[in-house]
Amino acid sequence: MIIILKPDVDRTGPEYQRLIAFLAGLQGVESRVHEVVGQQQTLCEIYLIGNTASLDTRDFEGFAVVDGVVRVSKEYRILGRHKDDTRAAGFEYNGVPFDQDAMHVFAGLCAVSTRAHVEQMLRALRDHGQVCTRMGAYKPRTNPYSFQGHGRECLPYVFELAGKYGIRVIAMEVTHEAQIEEISHALAAAGDPTGVMLQIGTRNTQNFELLKSAGRQRRFPVLIKRGFGITLDESLNAAEYLASEGNHNVVFCLRGMKTNFSDPHRNMVDFAHVPVVQRLTRMPVCIDPSHSVGTRGASPDGTPDIFHVTAQGVIAGANMILVDFHPEPARALVDGPQALTLEELPWFLDDIRIARDAYLARRERAARAVHQASPASS
Ligand code: PEP
Numbered sequence: 526m527i528i529i530l531k532p533d534v535d536r537t538g539p540e541y542q543r544l545i546a547f548l549a550g551l552q553g554v555e556s557r558v559h560e561v562v563g564q565q566q567t568l569c570e571i572y573l574i575g576n577t578a579s580l581d582t583r584d585f586e587g588f589a590v591v592d593g594v595v596r597v598s599k600e601y602r603i604l605g606r607h608k609d610d611t612r613a614a615g616f617e618y619n620g621v622p623f624d625q626d627a628m629h630v631f632a633g634l635c636a637v638s639t640r641a642h643v644e645q646m647l648r649a650l651r652d653h654g655q656v657c658t659r660m661g662a663y664k665p666r667t668n669p670y671s672f673q674g675h676g677r678e679c680l681p682y683v684f685e686l687a688g689k690y691g692i693r694v695i696a697m698e699v700t701h702e703a704q705i706e707e708i709s710h711a712l713a714a715a716g717d718p719t720g721v722m723l724q725i726g727t728r729n730t731q732n733f734e735l736l737k738s739a740g741r742q743r744r745f746p747v748l749i750k751r752g753f754g755i756t757l758d759e760s761l762n763a764a765e766y767l768a769s770e771g772n773h774n775v776v777f778c779l780r781g782m783k784t785n786f787s788d789p790h791r792n793m794v795d796f797a798h799v800p801v802v803q804r805l806t807r808m809p810v811c812i813d814p815s816h817s818v819g820t821r822g823a824s825p826d827g828t829p830d831i832f833h834v835t836a837q838g839v840i841a842g843a844n845m846i847l848v849d850f851h852p853e854p855a856r857a858l859v860d861g862p863q864a865l866t867l868e869e870l871p872w873f874l875d876d877i878r879i880a881r882d883a884y885l886a887r888r889e890r891a892a893r894a895v896h897q898a899s900p901a902s903s
């Protein structure tokens with residue numbers, strides 16, 4: 526059960542104290558207070574955990590500080606969609622809105638290779654009106670002898686160049702809690718020229734200690750990838766770990782499932798789950814066509830498979846695209862064979878626009894169909 530308090534409630538006031546005393550008296554119920562500090566107002570929610578089945582929502586609605594009460598189902602208490610749930614979904618980070626209506630492209634380097642490549646990439650993004658990117662500094666590799674990423678060494682120039690080219694959000698994978706600190710320090714040292722969305726990779730989807738660390742900090746939003754060998758439910762529970770620790774600014778990323786049946790693609794594309802995740806949860810949904818497809822194969826009409834699956838995700842309502850590009854794929858240190866080139870960037874963006882327009886037209890058509898089916902609900 527979630528008790529939503531009125532905006533900017535005075536937590537030292539007598540009515541708030543009376544509510545807290547009431548909650549403390551409930552047997553077998555633990556309460557956790559979550560504060561979300563926004564630009565306009567501070568929102569406070571109290572999560573009741575434990576034996577809440579016998580509680581009556583009306584018991585709380587009598588308190589003047591309470592705005593509403595949501596009885597949540599067991600699944601994904603915080604990030605899930607629940608009946609009569611009017612809580613706002615999504616968030617804004619560094620001036621960029623992330624929600625189930627948004628659509629942002631995070632094109633960039635799977636792994637940072639050289640300063641020159643970073644600059645070429647970011648300049649191309651700026652020239653094409655993009656304000657988000659992906660830059661891998663810490664790389665989880667299957668083979669211990671493979672390049673593991675430049676780590677914190679590359680952060681100063683990545684952040685400086687991001688500021689120079691107007692990049693507002695960089696998706697950057699972290700594999701260990703200490704890297705969150707390294708990113709924080711490097712950003713501060715560079716004068717906070719950009720923002721970072723922490724990425725939890727598919728190999729770490731169920732690294733619960735990492736999830737708790739990323740969830741305890743509220744500074745950076747988190748992009749969590751679906752685990753490539755676990756159920757959707759298990760991956761959504763992993764996302765809920767982040768929220769249960771206090772960080773609700775979470776984006777969920779589909780990136781394909783590991784199976785040999787997907788050959789010749791690297792993974793089995795699972796973008797049919799975009800609307801599924803949107804209806805089960807309030808998270809914005811990202812797709813990663815590069816790690817799904819993993820090759821530069823193209824159809825006879827010349828359209829690369831990566832473009833096709835991107836369009837499939839976008840036409841189903843995806844809110845974010847994480848995609849590998851490289852100025853010189855042959856010299857990429859990780860995943861060169863799946864990287865798109867800078868010359869392909871305007872084509873890729875046009876193709877996304879075509880699919881997005883089709884999605885918006887489909888959404889509009891669906892709204893009319895729903896309206897016709899139940900005109901009384903208008
Ligand atoms: C990545 O995005 O660079 C990556 C390693 O992806 P995944 O965790 O999906 O394999």
Ligand code: MN
Pocket residue numbers: 635816859860
């Ligand atoms: Mn990769």
